[in-house]
Amino acid sequence: MEAAITVLASAQQRQAPLAVSPAAGTPELREALAQRYRQRGASRVTAEQVLVTAGAKTGLFALLSEMLQQGDDVLLPTPNWFGFYELVRRAGGMLRTLPLAAADNYALSPETLRARLTPATRLLIISNPNNPTGRVYSRAEWAALLAVTREFPQLWVLSDEIYEGICFGAEPVPTLLALPDPHQRHVVVSGFSKSLALAGWGVGCLVAPPALARRVAARLFGTGVAVPVLAQAAALAATQHAEAIGAGLCAQLLPTRHVLLSGLAALPGAATGVAPEGTYYVFADFTRFLDPGLPATEASAQLVRQLAxxxxxxxxxxxxxxxxxxxxxxxxxxxxxRQALARMREVLAPLAV
Structure with a gap:
């Protein structure tokens, strides 16, 4: 906020209009983002690979539109963020899901991935940390999966890392960019609304191999406007203090994280589960409260209506x-x-079977 106010005050003092950013973002912010990825182990990332977008969703759509041709096969391990379905469809892709299981903490083995990839698969999307499950995939897990993806030279791998700063595990969330990319097919999408506390400012970012980054930048220039410099000034300040902001958010979230996990564990029939390591969500298993006489999707919607x-x-x-x-x-x-948990118990207790 203070950084944006400073930019605005400077323009007022000079009685000049605000500057207009290049479509790909201001050089200062792009370099700061590249430097942060280098600090996280992605030693070869340069500013020319970084694009600043009007929110992560805008960046994702521009990226997918450049990656995909009509009918291209896209593989999405699920559960995953619901927004991918529509974004892939509108970009012309055909989305296939790869269901993962809560029983083994949503593990994705190399064998499972290899069995679902084909020479026609154009894109693999993985969220790390995952929304909605909070699952964090370690560097070792990534390395094992990338040993498989390297067998498919035409395959893009996209890592959604927008929650990377909200992590409660022993190790920080790894970035895909820090792992070897011999075919130049790795892409990361992120943003400032989650891990950097800039909700409402409409700033996202992506990092791609140079040739793809140039194509996406051209698309952004031809189809929209650059992120306002006020918002980019705030994003620059957040980037420069990312570690402190992330640590502060995690400390702030710890008490409510404990309250929610304890409250869910006290519900009727609750099983022992693995606490999610990332994001500020818990993906609760309420299958035991579903109406067995309805198809699963209808029963799930009914339960959500009952809770509402x-x-x-x-x-x-x-x-x-x-x-x-x-x-x-x-x-x-x-x-x-706490009030929500009390109301939840009132709704769910009579449904326990």
Missing amino acids: AGGVEVVDGASCGAPGFARLSYAVPEAAL
């Missing part, structure tokens, strides 16, 4: 590829979260 009628809004897991689950956020005041 009881005063609790959740995201239906069916929208993420997992009917009967619900995405719950603990990025809320503790008092409101």
Whole structure:
């Protein structure tokens, strides 16, 4: 906020209009982002590979539109963010899901991935940390998966890392850019609204191999406007203080994280599960509360309506590829979260079987 105010005050003092950013973003922000990726182990990332976009979704659509041709095969391990479905469709791709299981903490083995890839698969999308599950894939897990993707030279690998700064595990979230990319096919999309506390400022970013980055920049120039310099000034300040901002967010979220996990564990029939390492969500298994007389997707929607009628809004897991689950956020005041859990118990207790 202060950085944006400084830019605005300078323009007022000079009685000059605000500067207009290049379509790819201001050089200062692009270099700061490249430097941060280099600090995270991606030693070869340069500013020319970094693009600043009007939110992560705009960047994703521009990227997918340049990557995909009509009918291209896209593989998405699920559960995953519901937005990918529509973005891939509008970019011309044909999305296939690769369902993962809560029972083994959504592990994705190299063998499972190899069995689902074909020479026609154009793109693999992985979210790390995952929205909605909070699963974090380690550097070793990434390395094992990339040993498989290297067998498919025409395959792009896209890592959605927008929650990378919100992590409660022993190790920081690895970036795909820090791993070997012999075919120059790795791409990362991120943003400032989650890990860097700039919700509402509309700033996203992506990092791609130079040739692809130039094509995406040309698309952004031809189809939209650059992110306002005020927002980019705020994003630059956030980038320069990213580690401190992330640590502060995690410290702020720890109490409500504990409240939500404890509250869910106290519900009827709750099984012992693995606490999510990333994001500020818990993807709760409510399959035991579903109406067995309905198809899973309909029963899941019914349960979400029942919770809403009881005063609790959740995201239906069916929208993420997992009917009967619900995405719950603990990025809320503790008092409101405790009230929501009490209301949830009132709705779910009579449904326990």
